[in-house]
Amino acid sequence: MSTYNDNLHWRYATKKFDSTKKLTQEQVDELLEATQLAASSYGLQPYKVFVITNPALREKMKEHAWGQTQITDASHLVVFCAYKTIDESYVDAFIDLVSKTRGIPVESLKEYREMMVGSIKGRSPEALANWMKCQAYIGLGFLLSAAAQANIDACPMEGFDAALVDEDLQLSDKNLTAVTFCPLGFRSSEDQSAAYKKVRFPKEEFFVFKD
Ligand SMILES: Cc1cc2nc3c(=O)[nH]c(=O)nc-3n(C[C@H](O)[C@H](O)[C@H](O)COP(=O)(O)O)c2cc1C
Known part of the structure; x- marks a missing residue:
């Protein structure tokens, strides 16, 4: 049986997908659930995940991604879209969810709410937007890892x-911007990059141990 790391060695950034091979709905559901289980700062999940199968839309998006064929050939195209701004009303909606999910009164979450609001107000608009994009990348990491497994x-x-993709996805009035794509599917037998050796800096350089 393959270990977790065997599967990470097996995966690679697939350049050419076999367009005839499709994921089952069960596989899609499993990967999306793994994505949703990603950690996020305070649990705020300040992004949305689009799952795109519409061929015409994907064709248009490919034109805005330098013709990269993964966008149209993969079985499913996942797009991580971060919020551009976030405010107290978002935090309040989240607090309501925590309250309902855990069966605890909103009042008991006051400090947690204030901490989140303080964290949001303490950042410049650029830093805030960047922070939300970072959260989306954590989702991407979970998805990549789950797909490999x-x-x-x-x-x-x-x-x-991103500006053109935002138009394709009609994001302008949704306070969202596309951050990263993740096409999912099955590698083409013609994808030579599947055989490329992984290039990683030596462990002694990459890891720093302070004993
Ligand atoms: C945030 C991010 C953006 C990337 N963008 C592209 C891309 O647009 N097209 C592409 O073919 N590969 C893209 N890659 C794949 C990287 O080139 C690849 O992950 C890296 O070379 C390491 O190889 P491996 O993933 O096969 O181990 C991207 C990777 C990351 C993490």
Whole structure:
């Protein structure tokens, strides 16, 4: 049986997908659940995850991503979209959810709420937008890892024009912006990059141990 790391060695940023092979709904559901279980700062999950199968839309998006074929050939295209701004009303909606989910009164979450609001107000608009994008990348990491464990191929991608993709996805009035793509599916037998050796800095350089 493959270990967790065997599967991470198996995965690679797939350049060419086999367009005839599709994920089952069960596989999609499993990967999306793993994505949703990603950690996020304070648990705020300040992003949305689009799952795109519409061929015409994907064709248009490919044009805005330098023609990268993964966008149209993969079985499913996942797009992580971060919020552009976040305010107290978002925090209040989240607090309501915590209260309902855990069966505790909103009043008991006052300090938690104040901490989140303080954290939001303490950042510049740019820093805030960047922070929300960072949360979306954690979701991407969970998805990549889960896909590898299921032997499903994926390719993290940020090679696209976000302004044009935002138009494709009609995000302008939704306070969202596209951050990263993750096409999912199965590698083509013609994808030579599947055989490329992984390039990683030596462990002694990458890790720093302070004993
Ligand atoms: C945030 C991010 C953006 C990336 N964008 C692209 C992309 O637009 N197109 C592409 O083919 N690969 C893209 N990659 C894949 C990287 O080139 C790849 O992950 C890296 O070379 C390491 O190889 P491996 O993932 O196969 O181990 C991206 C990776 C990450 C994490």
